[in-house]
Amino acid sequence: MKPFRFAFDPILEYRSRVEEARRLEFALAQSGVLAQSGKLYGYLTEEKARLEELRRARGKEVDVARIRAQEERMVALARRVSEAREDLSRAILREREQAERLRLASQERRAMERLRELRSTAYAETVSREEQRLVDEMASNLCRSRPDANPAPAAGAEARVP
Numbered sequence: 001m002k003p004f005r006f007a008f009d010p011i012l013e014y015r016s017r018v019e020e021a022r023r024l025e026f027a028l029a030q031s032g033v034l035a036q037s038g039k040l041y042g043y044l045t046e047e048k049a050r051l052e053e054l055r056r057a058r059g060k061e062v063d064v065a066r067i068r069a070q071e072e073r074m075v076a077l078a079r080r081v082s083e084a085r086e087d088l089s090r091a092i093l094r095e096r097e098q099a100e101r102l103r104l105a106s107q108e109r110r111a112m113e114r115l116r117e118l119r120s121t122a123y124a125e126t127v128s129r130e131e132q133r134l135v136d137e138m139a140s141n142l143c144r145s146r147p148d149a150n151p152a153p154a155a156g157a158e159a160r161v162p
Contacts (some may be wrong), residue, residue, distance in 0.1 A: 019108075035091075039087070040084040053070075
């Protein structure tokens with residue numbers, strides 16, 4: 001008999017490629033989250049350092065120009081922190097979307113693999129039944145073709161004499 005051939009192999013291959021593409025997209029989304037987290041952490045660290053610098057300068061001589069410059073830097077830094085938080089939120093949302101797309105692609109591929117497995121098992125069972133039928137038929141033909149294969153009459157049964 002012919003070897004098993006899954007008719008939907010091209011579809012399975014396509015779904016595997018789609019899953020791999022989704023996996024790459026998800027990895028990119030994860031790296032985006034990490035990058036945005038690092039950026040936000042840097043801004044927050046800078047903000048903390050500037051606030052600490054302002055606290056240390058409290059008891060010292062006040063320079064209005066210096067205070068204004070510090071305030072402008074703090075306002076700009078606060079704006080960057082706010083933007084970084086928004087960017088991080090968008091990156092997290094994108095990561096979740098990519099994770100869902102990857103989950104669906106994996107689910108579709110696994111469904112096709114399961115179908116292939118079921119069809120392969122069914123084909124193997126069909127081949128096995130066909131082989132068994134052929135063996136039984138050959139054994140039956142062999143028994144019929146042998147002259148000594150005809151059973152002798154049972155004891156007590158009358159033998160026919162021509």
